[in-house]
Structures are given as structure tokens and as C-alpha cells.
Amino acid sequence: AQSVTQPDIHITVSEGASLELRCNYSYGATPYLFWYVQSPGQGLQLLLKYFSGDTLVQGIKGFEAEFKRSQSSFNLRKPSVHWSDAAEYFCAVGGGSNYKLTFGKGTLLTVNP
């Protein structure tokens, strides 16, 4: 069975600081990996996705993520956080003919001025 672990429930960073959100997955084959962001009272917006190829994926809003098969990880990074990045971030895994995604429990990001 596929699963996703986001070890950090809540992270606080200062505006302008760098950010890394952790994601570990379990999947029996080559995974499709996603990061979504959710602002309060809103739906989920896709930040970036990995299907194959280059293991460093660029997304919207200056985010990037790196797929590391050996560590079963897909960590999300941003070099300089903006106050508007404060939100909940969800990592998800799926793949192949399985069109259903499994989500992690999310990481809440707080940005201090």
C-alpha cells in the first residue's frame, strides 16, 4: 500500500529565510509525486509534480523539490520565504494506472515578519 509521511506538523520561519519541508513516501513502483498548497478556507493548488526524468523539479511561486529514490523522499524547498507563503502544504503520491493519490497529513507553515 502506498503512504506518505510528512514528519513536521508545524514549521515556523522568518520572512526571507530558506525553507525545506520534508516528505517521505512508500510506493511499490516508480512513484508520481506532488506537492500541493492550501490557504485557509481554500482548495488545494498544485505547486509541482514529478513523473520521471530530472529529479529536481521546478514549480510555481519559486518552489522546487528533489526526488531522491534512495531515501524515498521528495522534499520541498524555497530559498527565500515570503509572508504570503504561509499555508498548509501537502505531499502526495500516486502512480501508473492508479489514478488515486494518497496524501500526507500536511505541514503548516507560519512565516514571521
Add this chain to the structure above:
Amino acid sequence: EADIYQTPRYLVIGTGKKITLECSQTMGHDKMYWYQQDPGMELHLIHYSYGVNSTEKGDLSSESTVSRIRTEHFPLTLESARPSHTSQYLCASSATGRSGNTIYFGEGSWLTVV
């Protein structure tokens, strides 16, 4: 990006009432999903559809039902709402093909049952 519309966005309703949450998408996606999310919690798949007249239960048991009579429309119905149904319901869709695993979400419907 998919355009997915959910109505109502917010609903407060009394116990025992029947409700239908509407979801429509304009991208012609064949697959559609309903996720349930309690505040501050993870998403759980409650229903999905691979096409017209196809509906399946998701990973989390739900008393709601769904129908898929048209490709673009995937409504969710609760015949008799209870306070335990209070939650956010997120509709989503995806297309068959290499990018088919990319699921796009609507803005959600917040349901409060009093």
C-alpha cells in the same frame, strides 16, 4: 490547470436535512473525485469516478452518495445530514494520459450540520 467549480462554498444546515454538493469541471476530464478533509487534517478519498456511469467508494467510508450522469458533473448527496458530517468536501478531477495522475482541486465546500 483545470477549472472546477463547487457550490455551495459554505452551508449550514439542520440535522436530518438532505443536501447536495455540486461539482462541475469544464476541462473534459474523465476522472473525478471527492475528498473529505476535517480542519487541520489530511485528505481522505470518499468517492471517485472514472467516467460517465462509473462511481466507486473511496478509502474512507462515507454515508454520502454520488452520481456521474454527465462528464462534467459529479454531485455528492447526503440524504440525512448529521453533525458528524460536518467537514470540508473537496471535489477534484484529472485526465487520462501521462499527466492523468495530476489531480486538480476545486475550492471546497464547507458543510456545518447543526
